[in-house]
Amino acid sequence: MTKTALTNMGESIARPTGWAGFSADWTSDQRAFKSASWGKVMIWIFLLSDTFIFSCFLISYMTVRMSTTAPWPNPSEVFALTIGGQEIPLILIAIMTFILISSSGTMAMAVNYGYRRDRVKTTALILATAAFGASFVGMQAFEWTKLITEGVRPWGNPWGAPQFGSSFFLITGFHGTHVTIGVIFLLIIARKVWRGDFDHERRGFFTSRKGSYENVETMGLYWHFVDLVWVFIFALFYLW
Amino acid sequence: MAQETTHAEAHQPPIKLFLIVWGWLFVLSTCSYLVDYFGFEGYPRWSLILLFMFAKAGLIVAVFMHMAWERLALVYAILVPPGAVLVFVAIMIFESDYTHAARLMFFGAGS
Numbered sequence: 331m332t333k334t335a336l337t338n339m340g341e342s343i344a345r346p347t348g349w350a351g352f353s354a355d356w357t358s359d360q361r362a363f364k365s366a367s368w369g370k371v372m373i374w375i376f377l378l379s380d381t382f383i384f385s386c387f388l389i390s391y392m393t394v395r396m397s398t399t400a401p402w403p404n405p406s407e408v409f410a411l412t413i414g415g416q417e418i419p420l421i422l423i424a425i426m427t428f429i430l431i432s433s434s435g436t437m438a439m440a441v442n443y444g445y446r447r448d449r450v451k452t453t454a455l456i457l458a459t460a461a462f463g464a465s466f467v468g469m470q471a472f473e474w475t476k477l478i479t480e481g482v483r484p485w486g487n488p489w490g491a492p493q494f495g496s497s498f499f500l501i502t503g504f505h506g507t508h509v510t511i512g513v514i515f516l517l518i519i520a521r522k523v524w525r526g527d528f529d530h531e532r533r534g535f536f537t538s539r540k541g542s543y544e545n546v547e548t549m550g551l552y553w554h555f556v557d558l559v560w561v562f563i564f565a566l567f568y569l570w
Numbered sequence: 571m572a573q574e575t576t577h578a579e580a581h582q583p584p585i586k587l588f589l590i591v592w593g594w595l596f597v598l599s600t601c602s603y604l605v606d607y608f609g610f611e612g613y614p615r616w617s618l619i620l621l622f623m624f625a626k627a628g629l630i631v632a633v634f635m636h637m638a639w640e641r642l643a644l645v646y647a648i649l650v651p652p653g654a655v656l657v658f659v660a661i662m663i664f665e666s667d668y669t670h671a672a673r674l675m676f677f678g679a680g681s
Contacts, residue, residue: 355643365641374648385655389662396666399673406606424603431599435592438634445582528677547636554634558627564599565623569606570616 338552373548377555380508383561387501388566394493405568409473426469427560430509433462434557437550444523444546453524453545459527459553460516463509470506474499479537501563519549583639591633598626 345364346354356362363371395402395458406419413421440455477498484499486492522528531540610657632638637645647678 345641352646355641362647363641363644371644373646378648378651381652382655385652385658389655389658392659393662393666393669396663397669397673399670399677401641420603420606424599427599427603428596429621431592431595434595434630434634438588438591439585442582442585442588502596506605551635554630557634558630561623562625563629565602565619569602 354507356443367544368553369544369548373551377551380555382499384504384562387504388514391493391497391501391567394497395491398491398493400491402491403487403494405570408477408489409568420568422469422473423564424464427564429462429466429469430557433459433466434554436462437553441550444528444543447529447543449523449529451525452543453520455501456516456520456523456546456549460513460520463513463516463553467506467509467513470502470509474502497567501567505556505559505563508559512553514554515549516553519546522549583633587633591629595626595629598622598629602626 345351355364366374409420409423410417410419412418435459436455440452440459443455445450481488481497484496486539487495511543522532523546525532527541528543528545531542533540576658599622602619605618605622631649637649
């Protein structure tokens with residue numbers, strides 16, 4: 331049950347970089363990804379597949395928006411909030427964007443401190459990331475509640491094209507599910523870091539594999555991806 | 571295992587870099603919000619939105635997700651396949667134009 335070893339004889343030879351390195355890696359024996367562990371390659375391939383899922387959702391949104399003859403509701407007005415008697419366009423969505431970016435920042439630093447074996451800072455930063463994520467989901471729940479009370483349904487809404495509701499609930503719902511799952515896993519990883527699992531190579535309860543601080547990086551890759559998807563949703567659904 | 575850990579530890583970028591990127595992501599998000607706030611319309615709006623979107627996505631993937639430090643073999647394996655999405659987008663733009671035209675022709679505007 332050891333990791334795919336990075337200890338083969340070729341490891342000591344300096345590897346070519348750039349295009350020569352790309353071609354040498356892909357045409358070599360045993361493994362194409364010389365510096366990335368199997369765990370990192372697998373999370374990247376998972377994220378690639380998730381990219382295609384979200385792409386399909388965003389493309390279908392584009393298709394229904396381009397082909398409907400009814401006017402598309404103006405997101406700037408739909409998602410406006412009245413604060414202090416003044417209507418500010420898209421303000422809640424902007425705050426959610428800043429929160430998710432901040433959570434990505436704390437996550438990136440958590441990965442960094444993890445590799446420096448600073449248990450306390452890593453745990454604190456992961457917990458901060460989870461708190462940001464949870465508040466994001468909370469705001470999304472608020473937004474859904476607001477829109478549902480205003481009469482938005484997957485099959486219609488008071489302002490125009492009925493496809494607005496179906497696109498909105500599908501895309502933000504699927505993204506919100508990703509954030510929720512991310513928060514749950516962040517809490518699990520935070521507990522593992524705090525307990526010192528990655529210092530003592532304690533085996534995981536599900537995979538039975540030795541823990542290492544690379545698990546924090548894998549978690550980070552997923553979390554940054556969730557932030558990345560939001561960048562596209564924010565631009566293409568809310569701002570367009 | 572030991573080798574891998576030392577490798578990863580030896581190549582940790584300074585925290586300052588993440589703070590700078592974080593700051594830039596805030597600036598770019600503010601810019602894209604201001605596109606809506608100041609009410610740009612048409613092509614300036616769409617091109618500004620896409621510009622800020624790709625700048626933010628690039629920073630997140632390159633620095634936060636460490637793509638800038640990976641070998642090209644992994645970079646291309648992950649970043650090239652999403653290019654197929656652009657082909658899909660082109661197909662669906664064509665298809666929705668056709669649907670839109672057919673709806674106008676047979677159902678009239680506003681339905």
